[in-house]
Amino acid sequence: MSKYNLNHLRELEAESIFVFREVAAQFDNPVILFSGGKDSIVMFHLAGKAFFPAKVPIPLLHIDTGHNFEETLIFRDNLVKKHGVKLYIGSVQKTIDAGRVQEETGYNASRNVLQTTTLLDAIEEYKFDAAIGGGRRDEEKARAKERFFSHRDEFGQWDPKNQRPELWNIFNGKKRMGEHFRVFPLSNWTELDVWQYIYMEDIEIPSLYFTHKREVFNRDGVLLSTAPFMKLKPEEKAEILDVRCRTIGDITNTGLTRSKADNVKDIIEETAAERTTERGKRFDDKRSETAMEDRKKEGYF
Amino acid sequence: MENNTYDSNGYLDMELLRFTTAGSVDDGKSTLIGRLLYDSKSIFEDQIEAIERASKNKGKEEADLALLTDGLRAEREQGITIDVAYRYFATPKRKFIIADTPGHIQYTRNMVTGASTANLAIILIDARNGVVEQTLRHAYIASLLQIPHLVVCINKMDLVAYEEDVYDKIKKQFMGFAPKLDTKDISFIPISALVGDNVVERSKNMKWYEGATLLHLLENVYISGDHNHVDARFPVQFVIRPQTDEYHDYRGYGGRIDGGIFRVGDRIKILPSGFESSIQSIDTLTESLETAFAPQSVSITITDDIDVSRGDMIVKANNIPLQSQDITAMISWFNERPLQVRGKYSLRHTTKDVKCMIQEVKFKMDINTLERNYEDKTVKMNDIARIQLRTTQTLFFDSYRKNRNTGSFILVDEVTNETVGAGMIVERQ
Numbered sequence A: 001m002s003k004y005n006l007n008h009l010r011e012l013e014a015e016s017i018f019v020f021r022e023v024a025a026q027f028d029n030p031v032i033l034f035s036g037g038k039d040s041i042v043m044f045h046l047a048g049k050a051f052f053p054a055k056v057p058i059p060l061l062h063i064d065t066g067h068n069f070e071e072t073l074i075f076r077d078n079l080v081k082k083h084g085v086k087l088y089i090g091s092v093q094k095t096i097d098a099g100r101v102q103e104e105t106g107y108n109a110s111r112n113v114l115q116t117t118t119l120l121d122a123i124e125e126y127k128f129d130a131a132i133g134g135g136r137r138d139e140e141k142a143r144a145k146e147r148f149f150s151h152r153d154e155f156g157q158w159d160p161k162n163q164r165p166e167l168w169n170i171f172n173g174k175k176r177m178g179e180h181f182r183v184f185p186l187s188n189w190t191e192l193d194v195w196q197y198i199y200m201e202d203i204e205i206p207s208l209y210f211t212h213k214r215e216v217f218n219r220d221g222v223l224l225s226t227a228p229f230m231k232l233k234p235e236e237k238a239e240i241l242d243v244r245c246r247t248i249g250d251i252t253n254t255g256l257t258r259s260k261a262d263n264v265k266d267i268i269e270e271t272a273a274e275r276t277t278e279r280g281k282r283f284d285d286k287r288s289e290t291a292m293e294d295r296k297k298e299g300y301f
Numbered sequence B: 001m002e003n004n005t006y007d008s009n010g011y012l013d014m015e016l017l018r019f020t021t022a023g024s025v026d027d028g029k030s031t032l033i034g035r036l037l038y039d040s041k042s043i044f045e046d047q048i049e050a051i052e053r054a055s056k057n058k059g060k061e062e063a064d065l066a067l068l069t070d071g072l073r074a075e076r077e078q079g080i081t082i083d084v085a086y087r088y089f090a091t092p093k094r095k096f097i098i099a100d101t102p103g104h105i106q107y108t109r110n111m112v113t114g115a116s117t118a119n120l121a122i123i124l125i126d127a128r129n130g131v132v133e134q135t136l137r138h139a140y141i142a143s144l145l146q147i148p149h150l151v152v153c154i155n156k157m158d159l160v161a162y163e164e165d166v167y168d169k170i171k172k173q174f175m176g177f178a179p180k181l182d183t184k185d186i187s188f189i190p191i192s193a194l195v196g197d198n199v200v201e202r203s204k205n206m207k208w209y210e211g212a213t214l215l216h217l218l219e220n221v222y223i224s225g226d227h228n229h230v231d232a233r234f235p236v237q238f239v240i241r242p243q244t245d246e247y248h249d250y251r252g253y254g255g256r257i258d259g260g261i262f263r264v265g266d267r268i269k270i271l272p273s274g275f276e277s278s279i280q281s282i283d284t285l286t287e288s289l290e291t292a293f294a295p296q297s298v299s300i301t302i303t304d305d306i307d308v309s310r311g312d313m314i315v316k317a318n319n320i321p322l323q324s325q326d327i328t329a330m331i332s333w334f335n336e337r338p339l340q341v342r343g344k345y346s347l348r349h350t351t352k353d354v355k356c357m358i359q360e361v362k363f364k365m366d367i368n369t370l371e372r373n374y375e376d377k378t379v380k381m382n383d384i385a386r387i388q389l390r391t392t393q394t395l396f397f398d399s400y401r402k403n404r405n406t407g408s409f410i411l412v413d414e415v416t417n418e419t420v421g422a423g424m425i426v427e428r429q
Ligand SMILES: Nc1nc2c(ncn2[C@@H]2O[C@H](COP(=O)(O)OP(=O)(O)O)[C@@H](O)[C@H]2O)c(=O)[nH]1
Pocket: B023, B024, B025, B026, B027, B028, B029, B030, B031, B032, B066, B155, B156, B157, B158, B159, B191, B192, B193, B194, B195
């Protein structure tokens, strides 16, 4: 490589930092959607780079389904303390208690869809005008056409058929009152890029990503963790296996992978050899072919 | 030696290449992208299973690789607005980003969008049809957007018995209008996307072709020169003021280098104020740098206490950009409402936001014949035209040919806030 050339991770990093600074300049009240998963952790790391040596001037928002892995919450609270950022929490339980949405019932009940209402309520309550998410275009086909700066109407809805063209590195964040933007600094990253970057930058991640013994059960080919609120079907058997998370979300739809990887390097090698997409392990996306696009139109992450 | 198929440190030398694909409907664009992803083993099992299932449903024996890019196809069949979709794959040498844009006439706007960040464009030609009107249009857009490398893939060679003559004839046809293009690096490859000849694997059916396969070319084309490393340009994006005890007086200018190389100690000029100073430090979270170059994102501090804000540009004192309120540009129009002469728009150039008025449409480009039209000057959606506009404040810019970042701008409708046009600044006449 020539002296004046960046490797692909540094080029992606430069692009993401540019996006963060653009958000800080173009919006009055942006927020970073923080789930405690690797993508949001990498996002926060990039935000740190964008504003160094100042503190990250953008607060975090966690949409809490109430069905979290304990480790995620501990990790989140430590990060908030260490970096002195403000954390907002949108509680799905409160949204349910307020009668704004109805809890699903049955074995496959999930609070995943309900999060959308909680998220939109939080955006309205705190008057956030840009919500920065860790979505990547390689995750899913509906995301492949998503913009860096994605316009949402006053109802928080996405119109994939009528998006603003996005050229060069010029981002148009102009909007009317009540409208907001979703911004995706990691648009061009792949799962492997994220892991390589975590390795290169030595970024701390929750222990859930590394192998550990956990009580799990197999539902339709996906290994799910047991939890007090997870009902097993009669034919399902809980067993203890060596597993790790490929993505971290709500317990009810986070599929676990059998793995012995106990360090980032092993995870990179596993990811490079992996033969299924990351979202293939997410229970929520198995529901229908257009599940993601439908949820996104409504205002999902 | 360890026998490891994946070298987990190898990625540190990987470069990033962005490319677009263009072709008329049915030239084999989807099949080619599918073939690249499939043969480079970038497709996951669940995706392969899904297309095998879909192919069976359609009564096909083999997996139809074109279905991999099915999202867009479905929309096309329903006649809905088609958009740009981005796809990713990697080999041990490079990571690739494909801006997948549909090739139909109405979609100039998508092609322009996809082309704006591309290092390379692939243009597909059906070997049975040769160069057609759309080939010309695609090549023109690649040239207008200054995509540095153009690869013309002559596809479906299996349907013309892999004849060298057919390939030669099409290549000649294309070279016939190449002088009208502003592209220096043009390559030709005879391929069969369906069978796989010369895509990832060398063709056994075309021994007469001695050039590279498409993937080999994508992995090796020299892209270090794609950024302008001569004219140092740093649009200030965000002023960083920590105001903490440790960094009490720190005032850093955050931004992305749009051209050239900056070094600590360099004599610089700040525009529009014209004040001169020197670079004190170039900072990132993990280290302080001695030099920084495009397209790095850094924070720069200067030795003097001068007021600098977003929208200003830091340049080397001995190499300043053009400056004017009167801009001549090629414009690509995106909106259903035609361009309004005498109309006012917001204009965003680098990190600067100004207002402008359209003075005049000089001519419209007929992108099928590459003739200039001085009669009909109504600039409608998907049209390309040369315009003259005047801004409320002075812009500091380079011609688009010299620098794709400091030479480009977008126009935004002041009422709807939509991005209605993209401009490429023409060298001063
Ligand atoms: N024989 C042959 N057929 C091809 C080749 N490439 C594509 N096709 C076929 O041409 C048709 C259109 O291809 P597709 O990839 O869908 O074209 P697109 O409209 O450009 O995306 C399909 O039936 C393909 O199977 C090729 O190299 N040889």
